[in-house]
Amino acid sequence: MSFQTPITIASALERIHRREYVLPAIQREFVWSRDKITRLFDSLMRGYPIGSFLMWQVQEGNSGRFTFYDFMRDYHERDNAHCAPTGPLGSRAVTAILDGQQRLTALNIGLYGSFTAKLPRMWANNPLAYPKKFLYVDLLNRGQDDDLGVEYDFRFLAPEEATAGTESGDAHWYRVQDVREVRTVRDAVRTLQHRGIVDNDTAGDVLSRLQEVVHVTPTVNFFLEEAQELDKVLNIFIRVNSGGAVLSYSDLLLSVATAQWGERDARETIHRLVDELNAVGQGFAFSKDLILKTGLVLLGKGDIRFKVDNFDRETMTNLEKHWSDIEGALRLGVALLADFGFSGVTLTANSVLIPLAYHLHHRNLGENYRTSDASRDDRAAIRRWLQRSLMKSGVWGSGLDRLLTGLRTTLEKEGGHGWPTEAIEREMARQGKSLRFEPAEIDDLLDLKYGSKRLFPMLAMLYPGVDTRDHFHEDHIFPRSLLRSRAKLRKTGVPEDALPLIEDRADRAANLQLLRGGENTSKQASLPADWLRKHFRSDAERESWLREFDAIDLPEDVTGFLEFYDVRRERMRQRLVALLDVHTHTDQGPAAVALGAGQTVPDDEPDPGNEGL
Template sequence: MSYHSKTIKQAVKDIESEKTFLPAIQRKFVWPRHKIEYLFDSLMRNFPIGSFLFWELKSEKAYDYVFYNFLRKYDERKPNNERKTGSFLNPEIIGVLDGQQRLSSMYLGLQGTHRERLKYHRSLQDYAYPETALYLNLLTLPYYINNEGDIDIEREIDFEFRFLTQEEAKHIKSKNNEGIWNKSFWFKVGDVLRWSDDPEIDEIFEALKLACVHENQTNAFNKKKRLIKKGLRDLHKRICEEELINYFKVTKDDLDDILKIFIRVNSGGTILSKTDLLFSTIVATWEDGRDEIEAFLKDLNSKGDGFWFNNDFLMRSCLVLSDLPVLFKVNSFKSKNVQLVKDNWENIKSALEKTVNLLESFGFSGSVLTSQNSVIVIAYHFMKGGNTSETSKQGIKKYLLHALLKNVYGGQGDQVITSFRNALREEVVDKENKESSKEKTYQLKQSTFPFDVFLDLKLPANKTLKITEEDIEEFLNYRKSANSFFVLALLYPHLRFNQVHFHQDHIHPHSRFSDAKLRDVGIPEDKWQHWQSLKDTIPNLQLMEGRENSSKNATQFKDWFEGSFDGNKNVNDPVKFREDNFIPSTSLEFSNFETFYTERKVLITSELMKVLNLKKKQEQEQEISNLSES
């Protein structure tokens, strides 16, 4: 990798001559107009604009990859770059890996046009999206003549770059205000590219002055002659003379290597990932693919209380559900595999929708789903025709809660997904030839979700779904969070989350644990910190219907338990409530919190052991002893 530089003019020329393109590692152009204007202000002030990363490769090799043309006519209604089609005209081409937004902005400002919706306009017609180009106001340049007679620059005043229509650049809207003419003269910035290498600034100044349309404008031009000539000279220097495009040049052929280099050297802007590369590659040959995928993600994320699924999740899902290698590599999305994903797209969508609907019924949302990878295995079950029986649903729920509580996807997600997928599927064999088909296809080993099989799997890094007595002890110390929800979900398996909204409720209210409240009920000061450390953990938490939780709020638990709201008892059946929520028979007074906490912890531990079909160590040891005696 070597370091080079070139002028902005040369960079623009390379784009115009179809030598420089945007590779599949690219996003939509997202910079708003004001950001482009600030970039040109930075150029005029000679501020650093960051380095670039250019990928240089032979044109015959470039045909293996997807490239896009730079936008010359930006339109907010259709902001996507067009894919490069046809032959490459140069023996070598350049792909811009880092600096795409900046270089696109320079190109638009110097050679392009920009359409953005006018404020307060809702129409999609052209009149609401006027075509504009970049101009510089020569009568408001932030230069001044200092005490020594030299030209200096005001730090607090910007160069007035602005995107304007041709009409706006020629005329002043305030027709009756003659004083405004001496404040505006708009010079089209791209005209600087047509000047000679050593322009006659005096001649250019005089030619521009002839374009003045009002006496006040001409007078202002003459008065600011020295400052205007300075501005024109500086603009030419920055665009055409000084080599401000500083770039690293890489010549690797393997796009995986290119991406690694990119991630290492990128220090600013929006960092691109392999997901961005794969997403761009998959939609490059899929008409309306980008809109289709983005609309589907939006739909998935709008379900229930909302999810946070992203392109990373969707790209990995496409790989897994299409029986492709799970590991993220560029080769995973060669044209053959892209076509496979496109062919499977409707089935992939259906499997993911079915999965997320099930998650919603389990009470999950983006705020508690701590691993999106865990969802993909469930979708694979549905993709291959797995059933939705009650047994499967309970198995899926157990798998999900175990996987999240044991954090099995942390660190080696791809390998863990592969292990689970292999446990789900088997290769389809041609029964006549008793051989695998040339193109491998897979089917489920069983139609019911195999939680018990998963439970016995040895996962990468010696991980397992199995929960132990020691794990339960650790779980009960979880503070109110996504993890505490997982534990409570095991304790409340029959709640209808898809019908009723449930909250994690503090049984003894959070507000009762302040120093002042603890003092009021006579708790010794040396116990305050201990009580406060327990208040947010699972033995003081329960799942409660949102409406009930709102009515309970900061009311003392004993008062709420025995009281009523809007004429209705809060607890109609105290015995059943205690059983359902593992409330011990001890006093519910707040002053008895420590005893309540200890006894409820025992009840919860016992229930979790039962739900998870675990035996206490003493029972296991006794069974072993009995076996050895017999």
């Protein structure tokens, strides 16, 4: 390894675009934020060192042995977040970046590309949620910003933002990538003349400094490794990248897998799977970490911790060999979670997918498992276990690897013919993860507020008549817009001393229900009694709904809300105590709990043909 003559940023980026500089498969994705990019440019402008780079010289004739990727240029959070493979490079020599990818990519985006991220508080499917933004610098502003710690004002702006409030549209913000054409001081002067600010000293200083940083100063200092053995290069990469906290182990291990797989591109395969799993149903938020961890579990590795030794060549070979089966189990597991109504919003712990995938993989189950009558009881048992484990605090936190290993052993021994609920819960209790609920925990669950992730599994367990395969919402029975407005409540005649109580209970579980999306849209802010009369054709249908959802004696208006809330909360408590087999001092067992006339404890999932509410 030898230190090379430093080069300019312009020269480095030109080599990237000629594909002389490429990314090896062991590199991770680009992960820097816009703020980190702007700070890098500020550091360059201020003459601060940005560190050295480590590069690997792949000799002529060897480049075809390895997989390489292009640098990111136009980053898009949703549509273009992964680097693309270069494809065949022939036999020519290339230089692969082992350390410095994030910095070089940041420079490439700033000087050649764009950064597109979703605007806050906008839906992901809104075409206006992802404005394309370019890096700009304020030519008329230079000075220490004590809050941000920067001297030069770099920002990512849409073109219309950069030109807002100016007559000519080009005086204030300067698009950084335009400096590629400003190669001399004369070029800089012409640029300022065109903008009408040639006499502004600050503008002159900023633009000339930017031109110097990009075209003149040899900023890119690098070491070059010339060894051609992948194992040696991999060890160098691990030594350089595993010492810091920025690179996660999952990034590193995915890189190792990519370097060792032969038939598939591991990074592209796993990233594609993550994207497709996250698009199932109402959407999830699984990560590559979960996929890699699932692979270790399903392969039967004794040690499933994220460490380099667990991703040796033998393990990676087995992972690729069995990938189709592992991928199939993950896809079926996520489809089941979606059938049960879970999503990224309602799934409190993504790790529940791992034992579920192992169960499906161990029994070699296929797509028909989701709907077959023969599997009905098994699906119901899994659903109840998922609900219980996600309602219980602390189950999927610390000690996760030990828990997953224990669940795998139990499923291997006792899960050959169905989900072994009792054995699973014995193992969890042995590890201090008991799914037994105490009376105080029931009260805590019933006091959950709207937006809590633990709320959905509880409501779905209490009221399984809602077909969660359909698009549904967690909805307020009495409209929140009414209960949270003291002015509206006073107009209805609610006593002043009741207002704080109503506000507090408006968002709690006893005023919440599950409704299909269409029903929720039609209900909107209607009072529940009015909505029921419009929604159901007969008194019998209304009464059936009231019993099924513990809403008996529903009042006509909001003046009866507090009494209704207390009665429904108690009915929900009794139902939950029975379902969770909670023994209080006065209980004689779950059969002694009265749920009201005509009510029974639901013991199975909805009939596939029953639309529910």
